[in-house]
Amino acid sequence: MTAIPETLFTDLPLKRQGKVRDIFDFGDTLLLVTTDRLSAFDVVLPDPIPDKGKVLNQISVFWFEKMADIVGNHLVTTDVDTYPEICHPYRDALEKRSMLVEKADPLAVECIVRGYISGSGWSSYKKNGRVCGIQLPEGLKESDKLETPLYTPSTKAEVGDHDINISFEQTIDILGRETAEKIRDLSLEIYNKGAALALEKGIIIADTKFEFGMLDGEIILIDEVLTPDSSRFWPLDDYAPGRGQKSFDKQAVRDWLVNSGWDKTPPGPRLPREIIDNTARTYKVIYERLTGGTL
Numbered sequence: 524m525t526a527i528p529e530t531l532f533t534d535l536p537l538k539r540q541g542k543v544r545d546i547f548d549f550g551d552t553l554l555l556v557t558t559d560r561l562s563a564f565d566v567v568l569p570d571p572i573p574d575k576g577k578v579l580n581q582i583s584v585f586w587f588e589k590m591a592d593i594v595g596n597h598l599v600t601t602d603v604d605t606y607p608e609i610c611h612p613y614r615d616a617l618e619k620r621s622m623l624v625e626k627a628d629p630l631a632v633e634c635i636v637r638g639y640i641s642g643s644g645w646s647s648y649k650k651n652g653r654v655c656g657i658q659l660p661e662g663l664k665e666s667d668k669l670e671t672p673l674y675t676p677s678t679k680a681e682v683g684d685h686d687i688n689i690s691f692e693q694t695i696d697i698l699g700r701e702t703a704e705k706i707r708d709l710s711l712e713i714y715n716k717g718a719a720l721a722l723e724k725g726i727i728i729a730d731t732k733f734e735f736g737m738l739d740g741e742i743i744l745i746d747e748v749l750t751p752d753s754s755r756f757w758p759l760d761d762y763a764p765g766r767g768q769k770s771f772d773k774q775a776v777r778d779w780l781v782n783s784g785w786d787k788t789p790p791g792p793r794l795p796r797e798i799i800d801n802t803a804r805t806y807k808v809i810y811e812r813l814t815g816g817t818l
């Protein structure tokens with residue numbers, strides 16, 4: 524099991540490196556490669572987590588298929604044999620951690636859905652009873668399940684900055700009413716279906732972010748879907764409102780980092796072997812529980 528911190532496919536057309544994914548541009552298609560990089564407190568740590576990228580990639584594939592009756596998506600294939608030929612020498616690295624997708628025009632709105640009150644939503648509620656401008660009932664506790672999930676869109680900030688929350692009305696200004704309503708409704712429907720399915724497997728998906736794109740005049744689901752990187756995953760058996768929840772995927776890393784006294788500015792510290800192994804095992808457990816498959 525060799526971890527892949529970056530792709531180093533020097534003859535492939537690299538388009539961008541995200542915190543976690545390396546993206547290659549083949550014109551009409553993109554190759555999304557999910558590396559084993561791990562970020563915590565918004566900093567990419569020097570140690571990759573073996574097979575984390577395979578888990579994330581395959582969780583997205585799992586959801587794209589599950590949601591196909593709700594909305595089309597960008598997935599073309601995960602079969603390396605049918606990738607552009609120039610990719611074939613990298614088969615071992617690409618297998619299970621990559622997908623070839625249709626290149627769409629990404630819509631300039633990030634579709635965030637919150638089923639539980641946590642993180643920045645909880646901080647805001649404590650101050651003024653609202654989350655992204657939406658008034659909520661009094662008396663909510665941290666991590667409470669919301670009566671109905673909230674749609675709180677944002678726009679992408681420049682690299683390095685945090686995204687900026689915007690109102691639904693602002694998304695109408697950006698996209699037009701029809702598209703704004705459509706992606707709101709799709710986001711809520713996908714979240715509701717995904718969260719219900721995950722809950723049956725003992726995983727709470729507290730909140731998440733979707734992206735949509737336009738392809739041949741149609742709205743399709745792009746990017747990654749309901750992964751631990753785009754969502755908050757909580758273990759159901761540990762869930763109790765009135766406090767922050769354990770992160771299903773990153774808790775061991777976060778605890779260790781907090782105890783290490785690191786000031787959360789780059790570069791992040793090296794992790795002890797046991798934390799890396801433990802986290803790799805946790806990602807595997809999440810994949811197996813959720814999908815019923817083995818990696």
Ligand SMILES: Nc1ncnc2c1ncn2[C@@H]1O[C@H](COP(=O)(O)OP(=O)(O)OP(=O)(O)O)[C@@H](O)[C@H]1O
Binds near residue numbers: 543545624627734
């Ligand atoms: N089908 C697609 N067509 C066009 N762009 C896409 C498609 N799918 C995903 N993208 C874009 O690919 C980019 C992925 O980069 P991003 O910075 O999110 O990488 P990441 O590894 O997820 O990093 P981070 O953890 O910071 O989110 C996003 O800008 C997203 O809009």
Ligand SMILES: [Mg+2]
Binds near residue numbers: 541
């Ligand atoms: Mg991303």
